[in-house]
Ligand SMILES: Nc1ncnc2c1ncn2[C@@H]1O[C@H](COP(=O)(O)OP(=O)(O)OP(=O)(O)O)[C@@H](O)[C@H]1O
């Protein structure tokens with residue numbers, strides 16, 4: 001199967017907004033032999049485990065467990081990775097989504113046992129937030145939100161909290177065709193877990209209000225009114241608190257914004273994306289520590305292709 005990179009938050013949409021990008025990890029799995037074999041090539045190959053603790057395998061096991069089954073002992077998994085690990089481009093979400101979808105595909109009657117909605121909720125639970133896994137699954141621009149539990153949905157409002165099962169909903173839209181995405185991939189890695197620890201437990205009301213206004217505007221700017229992109233990508237909830245841990249990222253975002261480009265920290269950083277309708281030469285923005293390229297939005301999300309021989313692949 002092939003799963004896209006994703007950029008989460010997009011400035012003000014902390015833990016909710018996400019965008020799928022045409023940079024792909026490709027993963028294959030098949031029932032074979034009597035033991036688990038994990039083969040990894042590409043980005044991060046020297047750093048990830050080759051046993052059942054590999055994130056793709058963990059997610060496959062989670063899909064089997066959700067169907068009341070155990071992961072088969074004999075399994076071959078091959079990962080060809082292009083999404084940088086710890087870069088803020090959704091590598092862990094891609095691994096989780098790949099594992100859950102491959103696990104479902106290898107289960108007899110998998111799609112009946114595990115709906116797409118169930119996969120989204122399982123993936124969000126594993127990742128800890130839905131904003132990367134949602135676009136990795138469905139592509140495009142996504143807004144994720146807590147779903148009220150079915151038992152409480154009648155009369156529920158848009159402000160309902162997540163149900164007891166932590167169910168997640170998603171709305172997907174195509175990005176306006178004039179919007180181009182520049183991706184500044186950082187050479188350095190940064191742990192999302194660590195940089196979430198930099199965020200305060202509470203924020204000033206004025207900052208929350210500013211983010212609410214920007215997030216609403218951004219949903220419109222990305223889909224119908226791109227001229228508002230710069231104003232819509234102001235964030236006061238996470239980027240200021242993370243800036244001291246990634247000064248080069250903060251400086252790049254500031255420089256791009258000063259030039260009129262709607263730049264934001266990608267996910268938890270340290271990579272950066274800029275959203276623009278201008279015809280920008282990426283070479284003009286080359287910086288030490290970053291690789292810059294224009295990347296199309298991935299409209300399709302994760303794609304699975306069964307080989308019909310017990311092999312399931314994405315990509
Ligand atoms: N393809 C993969 N295979 C196995 N493990 C992976 C894979 N991708 C990510 N991981 C695990 O997830 C960690 C990175 O996750 P983390 O959430 O910190 O960063 P990210 O997902 O790249 O960035 P962000 O969540 O900000 O978009 C890696 O260090 C590794 O342990």
Ligand SMILES: N[C@@H](CCO)C(=O)O
Pocket residue numbers: 008009014015016088090129131132192196238266267268
């Ligand atoms: N919303 C998450 C995204 C991580 O990719 C965060 O900013 O921590």
